[in-house]
Amino acid sequence: MTSQSFDNLSVLATYLRQRLEQKKYILLFAYNGTGKTRLSMNFKMIGKVGNDEEEVRDTLYFNAFTEDLFSWDNDLDGGARRVLRMNTDSRFFSGLQELEMENRIRPLLRRYADFDFYIDYEQATVNFTREVRATSEHTETLEHIKVSRGEENIFIWCFFLAVAQLAVDEQEAYDWVDYIYIDDPISSLDDNNAIAVASHLAQLLKSGSGKIKTVISSHHHLFFNVMCNELGNAEKYFLSKEIGSYLLTDTGETPRYHHVALLKQLHGAAESGEIYTYHFNILRNILEKTATFHGFRNFSACIKQGSDDPDGILHARLVNVLSHGNYSLYEPQNMLPENKDYFRKILRDFMENYRFNPELFPAPTQESSNP
Template structure:
């Protein structure tokens, strides 16, 4: 496999992706904290251009319709009125009142949630309901955060469909950039979201180029199988961004992750965010073997004090500042804990020994 390409900044990487989009689709896999969302914004900003209209006024043109964490900021929940407000100053909402958005969103939303809604374009408010009163008026309800997120996703899908169909208000769209649409969904819904998204994109016949980035292994695999896109693994090292072509073959990311963890253990360059990767593997393994919690993969019995300590360390180092901000190298004692957790896991759950060298023994016992 080719060596990864190196980029000094996200702007340089975004520029490369725009040049690379001679292909219909580009699919990126990257862990949280790598810069996926910032990359999507850099890509979007490169499509902005200030020009003069026919009357000599300066206007900003765009070419990218995007979905990322900032898309949810276009909506705001009002607890007092039990409505979801739209920030309609964004071009995302151009001309929606004439486009019968309810009828476009409703069949998409019905796939994931048992709720209905009405859009009041005059007040820019969305009311959710399940029942109506005796007069036929909807009885407003407060939806969960997950239901709100999936509604926003379905709203975006409906808008993306307008762009794919060449609707006049969205003919400016040359690129779709979709970053992590399924972060709050379980695996079954991840498959459904990936499949539905692939169906929509195939209808564009490549006229709209698309970049999709995700940290979700299953979503990545399904999109790869459905679209046959150019597939890459995005990582960050020493302040630079690495883009590695993963090829067209199915990706068994737990194997790739374990190989990476074995390599860092061997090198001694173990950072706090590696606990986040290890936890991801433990959670997937626990689910596969029918356990309720990843601790089952590191505790030998219920009062296993060492196992309880290791679980607490994984909980600590896979959350908060340790995993979300700039990587920090671990203290020597914590490195030894990491080595032991990984080594015991590899011993208890047998993997192909040809793929993995014998993990080095820890020098001291914590």
């Protein structure tokens, strides 16, 4: 793995733009506090030219500042008309009404949430609603509800996805977009929805003509792993902060340094019995990276051959089939007992064959073993 040092984030942002002259996607993994958000703003500022009246930009971005474009009006006097206000001074909201944003956002939001919304374009506000059961036979709609912080973040993410789709489709209102920069979109989602968000985002990006180049940064192991799989030809880096500089390490196709964290997650699932179909996606990812590292052409080479499967074909097919189902978007899908057994066997054999620190993976106890 090769590494490069950069004196500041502006120089690093310039380098990323240079790399995007040759690549469509760049994926960055970095821990919180490294400077991911500031890097995204430096990247954006490089493409910002001119004054307020004749300003030219080239980057559509999602980060903590995007979330700040929305703020709550809690109706402190009446306490009944709570709305989310949009800062329409931002170019992010260009031409919303003409583009029928509600119809674009709603199908995305329904993947993750059970509330609805309506946009008042004149007032630049969002009214959230939710249906609740009033009686055994009837429901009623609650207006102007205040959704949770997690639900608010999901709504803003879906809002951004709808705008990004317009840019990818080269709609006139967003034809200024040459780059999309996304920083940590899924901080409030669980692992199951992290897979769904990553998969859907990759599908959106790949649906375009290739005009728009994309940078995605994250501290979320699973999200980053899925993006690596979905955008296989992306350049992949680990960003770290050194004393007085920033270090960018090209991870290439070697296993991610955080594969141990993912193995701990799988080990914990196997121990608890809470094994879901998406765990096979994680297992396959680790097998593929291990195979690449050891020079094998297929992940099946990393599956131990047993007396019940001397060629390793059965278990390889199981991993292949169970890791290619539809990503569960709202509720994790539990596995059948026999598939759980296969999962445990493949994982256990892998960890025995490729030795890991046993202190990180305590042996199961009878009390903790679950079906």
